[in-house]
Amino acid sequence: MQQASIPTTSRAAPLRFSFPxxxxxxxxxxxxxxxxxxxxxxRTGFFEVHAENYMGAGGPPHRALETLRRDHTLSIHGVCMSxxxxxxxxxxxxxxxxxxxxxxxxALVSEHLAWSTHGDTFFNDLLPLPYTEGTLRxxxxxxxxxxxxxxxxxxxxxxxxxxxxxxxxxxETDFIREVTRRTGCGLLLDINNVFVSATNLGFSxxxxxxxxxxxxxxxxxxxxxxxxxxGAGAPLMIDSHDRPVSNEVWAxxxxxISEFGPVPTLIEWDSQVPVWSVLKAEAAxxxxxxxxxxxxxxxxxxxxx
Amino acid sequence: MSPEARLSHTSAFAAGLLDPTCPPPVLLSxxxxxxxxxxxxxxRNNVTVSLIDALAAVFPAVQxxxxxxxxxxxxxxxxxxxxxxxxLLFTYGDDFPDFIQRYEYARSMPWLAxxxxxxxxWLDAYHAADIRPLAAEALARVPHDRISTLRFEAHPASRIxxxxxxxxxxxxxxxxxxxxxxxxxxxxxxxxxxxxDFEVAVRHLPPGGAQFLLSLMSGKTLGEAATDAQxxxxxxxxxxxxxGMLDAGVFxxxxxxxxx
Numbered sequence: 099m100q101q102a103s104i105p106t107t108s109r110a111a112p113l114r115f116s117f118p119x120x121x122x123x124x125x126x127x128x129x130x131x132x133x134x135x136x137x138x139x140x141r142t143g144f145f146e147v148h149a150e151n152y153m154g155a156g157g158p159p160h161r162a163l164e165t166l167r168r169d170h171t172l173s174i175h176g177v178c179m180s181x182x183x184x185x186x187x188x189x190x191x192x193x194x195x196x197x198x199x200x201x202x203x204x205a206l207v208s209e210h211l212a213w214s215t216h217g218d219t220f221f222n223d224l225l226p227l228p229y230t231e232g233t234l235r236x237x238x239x240x241x242x243x244x245x246x247x248x249x250x251x252x253x254x255x256x257x258x259x260x261x262x263x264x265x266x267x268x269x270e271t272d273f274i275r276e277v278t279r280r281t282g283c284g285l286l287l288d289i290n291n292v293f294v295s296a297t298n299l300g301f302s303x304x305x306x307x308x309x310x311x312x313x314x315x316x317x318x319x320x321x322x323x324x325x326x327x328x329g330a331g332a333p334l335m336i337d338s339h340d341r342p343v344s345n346e347v348w349a350x351x352x353x354x355i356s357e358f359g360p361v362p363t364l365i366e367w368d369s370q371v372p373v374w375s376v377l378k379a380e381a382a383x384x385x386x387x388x389x390x391x392x393x394x395x396x397x398x399x400x401x402x403x
Numbered sequence: 404m405s406p407e408a409r410l411s412h413t414s415a416f417a418a419g420l421l422d423p424t425c426p427p428p429v430l431l432s433x434x435x436x437x438x439x440x441x442x443x444x445x446x447r448n449n450v451t452v453s454l455i456d457a458l459a460a461v462f463p464a465v466q467x468x469x470x471x472x473x474x475x476x477x478x479x480x481x482x483x484x485x486x487x488x489x490x491l492l493f494t495y496g497d498d499f500p501d502f503i504q505r506y507e508y509a510r511s512m513p514w515l516a517x518x519x520x521x522x523x524x525w526l527d528a529y530h531a532a533d534i535r536p537l538a539a540e541a542l543a544r545v546p547h548d549r550i551s552t553l554r555f556e557a558h559p560a561s562r563i564x565x566x567x568x569x570x571x572x573x574x575x576x577x578x579x580x581x582x583x584x585x586x587x588x589x590x591x592x593x594x595x596x597x598x599x600d601f602e603v604a605v606r607h608l609p610p611g612g613a614q615f616l617l618s619l620m621s622g623k624t625l626g627e628a629a630t631d632a633q634x635x636x637x638x639x640x641x642x643x644x645x646x647g648m649l650d651a652g653v654f655x656x657x658x659x660x661x662x663x
Binding site for chain 2: 151153154155156158159183185191214219222223225233261263298330
């Protein structure tokens with residue numbers, strides 16, 4: 099049985115070394131896959147769960163997660179903290195998040211640059227925010243509170259968006275860079291989100307990635323998206339997590355890994371979930387790219403641009 | 404910055420998410436001059452569809468009975484009237500059974516709200532704390548003359564749903580994909596939901612059983628609860644009900660009252 103990792107007990111501080119779990123690929127954990135995962139017995143990848151699905155008092159969800167955690171590396175991905183919201187964080191929710199992290203000791207902890215609650219209404223979506231001095235202060239304040247509560251840094255995920263705010267005074271990458279500088283948080287780079295936003299808003303995904311603070315990235319997300327038309331003749335990509343990763347997103351991923359080296363990479367699949375072998379194959383495809391550049395980087399070919 | 408100003412980006416954006424008559428917020432701009440309303444509609448659609456999906460996940464038997472189209476239309480009304488107040492979506496839909504009871508188009512299915520109550524209780528039981536239920540042998544150690552003074556503490560998963568209709572049978576017939584025979588929906592049924600280990604169980608309660616357990620769960624003594632049950636149902640069988648409740652794992656603990 100794998101040893102439980104040692105909890106971080108210091109106050110949140112910028113990480114000087116890479117996040118744990120090196121260049122492994124992983125997948126979203128779906129309870130229906132647990133028998134297949136256990137039958138397989140191999141323990142190379144990692145699994146990510148949405149924190150809120152495990153905030154009940156007990157029952158089968160916790161039993162499944164405990165079983166998984168015994169032999170596999172875990173990533174806990176918060177979806178509902180509403181870090182990008184204007185109102186104070188929900189203290190009860192923050193307490194539940196802290197308790198979950200303490201109970202399962204995940205290798206990775208992440209949340210979103212988005213909001214989902216306004217007043218007392220929970221919208222169950224990752225909603226966008228303008229990028230201004232005011233929202234920067236409140237996002238940093240919220241991340242400080244989360245990191246204080248769980249006593250470790252989080253990885254903040256870039257959003258997928260469908261429109262922009264007229265009042266924004268800075269770019270998303272400038273905003274995110276400043277958030278990492280002020281709070282010491284790391285980043286979860288969702289390359290599918292970059293591609294979806296770039297297509298929807300008409301900017302270059304490569305340009306965005308070149309401006310993104312990649313050295314702070316502790317995890318990468320890859321996922322599938324749905325492609326539509328927005329009714330006004332423009333392409334509209336929906337971040338649907340219901341199909342394989344697209345060729346364009348694989349290409350962007352390979353570019354990022356080739357330039358910055360391997361990073362833990364997760365295949366997200368949350369809707370129309372396939373059988374385990376299909377999801378596993380997606381993770382294997384990511385692993386092949388990570389391994390190719392792992393060899394290259396471990397032979398000292400990394401150079402500072 | 405004033406608190407009002409700090410709230411602006413979410414309050415303006417939130418206003419129309421569940422209200423299709425509300426225009427998109429003015430502080431947005433579409434990319435390349437594209438139609439802003441279409442882009443805001445993506446969020447409206449994501450929010451509404453995901454919350455309808457959340458209700459469908461909690462109430463699968465109700466959806467199977469009504470059909471998907473009927474269910475989603477009904478759920479859309481409810482989502483707009485009563486969106487979730489908690490980020491824990493597995494707690495959503497507490498008030499959905501009452502909504503179904505009032506829902507004009509569901510009047511031909513008067514038992515539907517009770518089926519929904521059983522499904523809501525099922526999910527509460529599923530997520531309830533892991534506590535070992537009171538063992539059946541525990542009762543055997545209680546001195547005979549003091550059994551009537553016992554008070555019980557309910558297991559966190561235990562729920563009772565009383566129905567004027569055959570809601571328990573209808574629930575059971577619609578939770579799996581099995582073919583079903585036609586049911587007589589008009590027989591009153593009481594359902595007991597428990598989760599003694601990791602499997603939720605839904606049982607029919609015998610006559611008087613619901614009153615008996617509800618009295619015990621409210622903190623009355625075994626003697627008082629037996630009297631309540633007999634007043635409710637003259638044929639109430641105390642011995643059979645005691646054995647049944649221990650077998651089902653309704654209670655977590657018990658304690659003796661004062662000597663009488």
